[in-house]
Amino acid sequence: MAKPAGRLVPVQRDPVAEIMERLAGKDFLSLKDRYPGSTWHKYLNLPKFVPASVKYCEVLGLIDAAPQRILDIGCGTGLFLYCAHHFGHSGVGIDIETDLMAEMAAMLGVEREIERVAAFTPLHPRGKFNLIVCMGTQFDGANPSPIRRQWGLPDWNFFLADLLEQLTPDGRVFLRINRGREAKRAGRMYYNEHLAKALQHGHRGGIAYLFDREGLAVAVRNTAHRQ
Numbered sequence: 001m002a003k004p005a006g007r008l009v010p011v012q013r014d015p016v017a018e019i020m021e022r023l024a025g026k027d028f029l030s031l032k033d034r035y036p037g038s039t040w041h042k043y044l045n046l047p048k049f050v051p052a053s054v055k056y057c058e059v060l061g062l063i064d065a066a067p068q069r070i071l072d073i074g075c076g077t078g079l080f081l082y083c084a085h086h087f088g089h090s091g092v093g094i095d096i097e098t099d100l101m102a103e104m105a106a107m108l109g110v111e112r113e114i115e116r117v118a119a120f121t122p123l124h125p126r127g128k129f130n131l132i133v134c135m136g137t138q139f140d141g142a143n144p145s146p147i148r149r150q151w152g153l154p155d156w157n158f159f160l161a162d163l164l165e166q167l168t169p170d171g172r173v174f175l176r177i178n179r180g181r182e183a184k185r186a187g188r189m190y191y192n193e194h195l196a197k198a199l200q201h202g203h204r205g206g207i208a209y210l211f212d213r214e215g216l217a218v219a220v221r222n223t224a225h226r227q
């Protein structure tokens with residue numbers, strides 16, 4: 001009796017494995033020796049951060065999506081953008097660190113520009129984005145420094161209104177606020193209940209928010225009302 005024709009089983013893609021394989025030839029760990037005093041060594045741990053970045057691509061619906069143009073604010077090493085490129089997207093990152101993370105971004109081939117997010121200062125215009133992400137940043141800073149202070153609602157209002165200007169009509173903003181360990185230890189807050197209330201429209205749990213244009217506009221109105 002003839003065997004039934006075998007059914008074609010779709011090949012399961014494992015993006016984490018694919019990305020790890022593509023990065024295997026690059027000696028990121030050498031950056032540890034080149035920048036021994038850097039506080040960013042933890043970001044060289046690809047087995048930890050590649051799956052995390054792919055997870056964010058998934059959460060943000062970037063896998064198997066039409067190509068999107070992404071702005072990553074406080075992009076660090078650029079690994080998230082690298083993973084987003086893997087899924088067919090493009091983008092640019094901005095950050096203030098010029099040493100280890102800048103070099104890693106260059107090794108990844110990620111476009112990364114030096115720009116400091118500062119209170120009441122619009123971002124340098126770079127055209128419209130389908131997605132703006134801002135993950136683990138704390139512009140107001142845990143470190144006592146004259147140029148860093150805790151942002152209040154007026155600062156957030158300005159920042160969010162500026163982001164709204166840079167979005168395409170279908171654009172989205174993903175914010176994951178860094179609470180700041182040092183701040184928590186010192187009993188200071190980065191993320192107070194007024195801000196939480198103002199942002200609640202985009203709440204995704206914990207300290208993460210995902211806004212479409214409408215949700216972001218609500219957050220802008222809410223932060224303005226509470227000033």
Ligand SMILES: C[S@@+](CC[C@H](N)C(=O)[O-])C[C@H]1O[C@@H](n2cnc3c(N)ncnc32)[C@H](O)[C@@H]1O
Pocket residue numbers: 073074075076077094095096097101115116117118134135136137138139178
């Ligand atoms: C905790 S790291 C997060 C990096 C990356 N977004 C991630 O999720 O892995 C915070 C990043 O924000 C950057 N950063 C801090 N303050 C900034 C500012 N005012 N403007 C732009 N980037 C800033 C830091 O240099 C650092 O790369």
